[in-house]
Amino acid sequence: MNVRLLLLSSAATLLLSPVMGEANRELYTQTKSTLERWVETENLISLEENRWKEEEALLSDTFSMLKAEKEALEAKLEEQESSSTIADEKRVALLEEKEALEETRREIEQTLGALEAAIRDLLPRLPSNFSDSAQAVIRRIPEDSAATRQSISHRMRNIVALLSQASKFDNAISLEREVRAMGDGSSKEVSTLYFGFAIAYYADSSGEYAGYGYPTDSGWNWVETKEYGSDVLDAIAMYEKSKQAAFVTLPVVVN
16 A cells, blocks of 8 residues: 555544544545645646756757857857958858857856756755755755856756755655654654655654654744654554554644
8 A cells, every 4th residue: 555645544534533523624625635736736746857857958958059059150250350241241140149149048047047046945845864865966056046157057967966856755755763852852763754845753662752844944843742653653664564554643734
């Protein structure tokens, strides 16, 4: 059984449980609709990533072609500087073509700048385990796109590399061993089950300390909920295939 679908179903179990009450059935309907849109969004992200990979190859080839054409045009301009009126007319045409190429280059730079700005805005919403693994690429994203000296091709490769890693993480469930600060001031080694960039659940080996986390614009927010300790351990055991698949009740945050 797909673990992702299993734990999405657990959201329905939670919202329809007697503990939540009859008044939250409307919340269940809204949450179900939101989760369905979330799944659709993930599918769209996957489609956009595939399309971007195709466009990246096209942009890279186009840039190489433009660069070669620019160099060829500049060489021709130097040869035609002392020519006759006909040559002067050709020179004007070449200058116009060069300007068109420069305009295309500026447009590509603007597109890259917008993508880099969007990535910088999303960085706080990335969990620390992903940020640590992708740090080498993240450091290459310029802090100021307008002032960077990186070439267009390098900037393009950085964006594609980071988006590729992010898409792979977001479309998978991963288990991490972490040390997390608890509400009583202690630190515990916990196992954390990440559902892409959407939500994560953690618990220590005894299930006494447990909770969940979700992304916000200022970073991940972690909530301690000891009452879900055994459920989180069950979910982790099912992920590791040491326990047969079953329904578990876990909190869901729609953010």
